[in-house]
Amino acid sequence: MTKTICFFLNQEKIEIELNEGGGLRPDTTLLNWLRERRKLTGTKEGCAEGDCGACSVVIGRLTSDNTPNWQAVNACILFLPMLHGSVITTVEGVANADGELHPVQQAMITHHGAQCGFCTPGFVMSLYAGWCAGMDFTNVAEIETLLSGNLCRCTGYGPIVSAGEALARWARPQWATDRVLGDISALAQMAATTTKSLDLKCQGQRYSAPASLEELQTLYAENPSAQILSGATDIGLWVTKQHRQLPHLIHIGNVAELDSLKKTDGHITIGAGVTHQQAMEALAEDYPALQEIWSRFGSAQVRASARVCGNIANASPIGDLSPCFLALDSQIVLNKAGKRRQIKLDSFFIDYGKQNREAGEFVEAIILPRLQAGQQLLAYKLSKRFDQDISAVLMAGCIDVQAGKITDIKIGFGGMAAIPKRAMQLEAYLKGREVSVFAGEMDAKLATDIATCLSQDFDPIDDMRASRSYRLLAAAQLVQKMFIEYQSGYMRLSKPQHFRTPEDFTATVQA
Ligand SMILES: Cc1cc2nc3c(=O)[nH]c(=O)nc-3n(C[C@H](O)[C@H](O)[C@H](O)COP(=O)(O)OP(=O)(O)OC[C@H]3O[C@@H](n4cnc5c(N)ncnc54)[C@H](O)[C@@H]3O)c2cc1C
Ligand code: FES
Ligand code: FES
Structure with missing residues (x-):
């Protein structure tokens, strides 16, 4: 057990002891600490809620198999103790010590990637994360995905994307590579530190970060009113926007046993420590339809x-993955003091803010069935903006067709009820039908029946994302779209294509 947080910041080892007499609360954000304590004001605050990317810094960590991993993260919704055992680079640490600019900085200048400059440090850091990770900068779609969490109100994105493309052609200076190697040895040096759990108490707040599953089970069972903290992309906003007091946080990010994604012939088990990025990469072949959902999940x-x-434990009615996992008929594993319960996901969501979870019980994993022959999963997200937006409606359907008949179908919806929910009336109506009846233009009676079933299944609300009538209409049309795509075997592009020249367009269409 330790009371000292240890990490590297721009190659400098930082150790901060958080004890009763100390001046920092554990829920101090990295952004506030950088700007107010370290006077590193290159990292900007735009929104303080993870939306604009102006506060992006690069975090390096070792994965569970000891591979170094570099990613941009939003410093505004990351609590200081969550950095324990990592290396952080801010925009002040990107250039060489002698002042020579890093290629990502020089590319932004050469391609006129900035006007007022407020967003620029964030873009530089996202590009730097891609550079450290050895990303393929010849792929424009990948550059756009990399930058989708950075907003710019004045330059326009074209020059910034061009700066990214230039990195594919530019040499990698030795000093910059050596620095990444230095960061990797810093990670190895700290590896022993992170195996110790953290227990911090400061200014009336307690922060525990157990290092093993056994410790987590005991700690949470003994402190059931504590708040489980995983990635803080919801909880960070409770602090920065709602100024909520959270007397005891239990961070599960250092529990190695939870950072596991296992595949067997029949199932895929995703542990509670697995990030969306890790899952998106690992499950690309298993569930192609989830790639678009994931690539549009936040940034x-x-x-x-x-x-x-x-994303499941928060039981948000507009969470993107719950409807997809409902369609897959997934199971959730709950753990209280080491006693496990495995229940169907659709029995976990009871009502708005109410889940089938006892005090002291946490989500240990989610288990997804693998698709069998004849089964297909399709999923659609509707939001006002393509990237980095919360869904107005999300629909996922898993269709099982044997000998031309729909033998089973499960359809999950988000944005249609107070909880993520299956369309049971519609499922019952569709089961047993010949799938060929959905080919071509849909029969008017069929379309009306689908809309009627949906209005029996759901009573959606009007809000700023969509009206009730839009939601019902869109839901019915998504069901039709799902069958059209099922019939045609049409695979959507994971991103809309942006063509720079007529030749690009012609080449893509011909391909
Ligand atoms: C800019 C931005 C964009 C976003 N975009 C999307 C989006 O496109 N789609 C979408 O669905 N969501 C989106 N979100 C919401 C959020 O990112 C997700 O819901 C995310 O998966 C929450 O996970 P987390 O690890 O950050 O949870 P945290 O914030 O750490 O916790 C969230 C809640 O779940 C509880 N919890 C977490 N893990 C467990 C566990 N293992 N057991 C028990 N309880 C647990 C916590 O106590 C808390 O109540 C966005 C958020 C931001 C800030
Ligand atoms: S300040 Fe906008 S994402 Fe952090
Ligand atoms: S350069 Fe002004 S906000 Fe991007």
């Missing part, structure tokens, strides 16, 4: 911090 920064199980 690269959000996906790097947020955990898959956090």
Whole structure:
């Protein structure tokens, strides 16, 4: 057990003791600490809620198999003790000590990637994360995904994307590579530190970060009123926007046993420590339809911090993964003091803010069935903006067709009720039908029946994301779209294509 947080900041070892007499609360954000304590004001505050990317810094960590991993994260919603055992680079640490600019900085200048400059440090850090991770900068779609969590109100994104593309052609200076190697040895040096759990008490707040599953089970069972903290992409906003007092946080991010994604012939088990980014990469072949959902989930920064199980445990009616996992008929594993319960996900969501979870019980994992022959999962997200936006409606359907008949179908919806919910009336109506009846233009009676079933299944609300009537209409049309795509075997592009030249367009269409 230790009371000292240890991490590296721009190659400098930082050790901060948080004890009763100390001046820092554990929920101090990295952004506030950088700007107010360290006077590193290059990292900007735009929104303080993870949306704009102006506060992006790069975090390096060792994964559970000891591979170094570099990602941009939003410093505004990351609490200082969550950095324990990591290396952090801010915009002040990107250039060489002698002042020579790093290629990511020089590319932004050469390609006129800044006007007022407020967003620029954030863009530089996102590009730097890609550079450290050895990303393929020839792929424009990947650059756009990398930068989708950085907003710019004045330059326009074209020059910034061009700066990213230039990195594919520019040499990698030795000093910059050596610095990454230095960061990797810093991570190895701290590896022993992170195996010790943290227990910090400061200014009336307690922060525990157990290092093993056994310790977590005991700690939470003994302190059931504590708040479980995983990636803080929800909880960070409770602090920065709602100024909530959280007397005891239990961070699960250092529990190695939870950082595991296992595949067997029949199932995939995602532990509570697995981030959206890790799951997105690992499950690309298993569930192609989830790739678009994941690539539009928040931003690269959000996906790097947020955990898959956090998105289920928060039971948000507009969470993106719950409807998809409902369609897959997933199971959730709950753990209280080491006693495990495995229940169907649809029995976990009871009502708004109410889940089938006892005091002291936490989500240990989610278990997804693998798709069998004849089964297909399709999923659609509707939001006002393509990237980095919360869904107005999200629909996922898992269709099982044997000998031309729909033998089973499960359809999950988000944004249609107070909880993520299956469309049971509609499922019952569709089961047993010949799938060929959905081919071509949909029969008017079929379309009306689908809309009627949905209005029996759901009573959606009007809010700023969509009206009730839009939600019902969109839901019915998404069901139709799902069958059209099922029939045609049409695979959507994971991103809309942006063509720079007519030749690009022609080449893509011909391909
Ligand atoms: C800018 C931005 C964009 C976003 N975009 C999207 C989006 O496109 N789609 C979407 O669905 N969501 C989105 N979110 C919401 C959020 O990122 C997700 O819900 C995320 O998966 C939450 O996970 P987390 O690990 O950050 O949870 P945290 O913030 O750490 O916790 C969230 C809640 O879950 C509880 N919890 C977490 N893990 C466990 C566990 N293992 N057991 C018990 N309780 C637990 C916590 O106590 C807390 O109540 C966005 C958030 C931000 C800030
Ligand atoms: S300040 Fe906007 S994402 Fe952090
Ligand atoms: S350069 Fe002004 S906000 Fe991007």
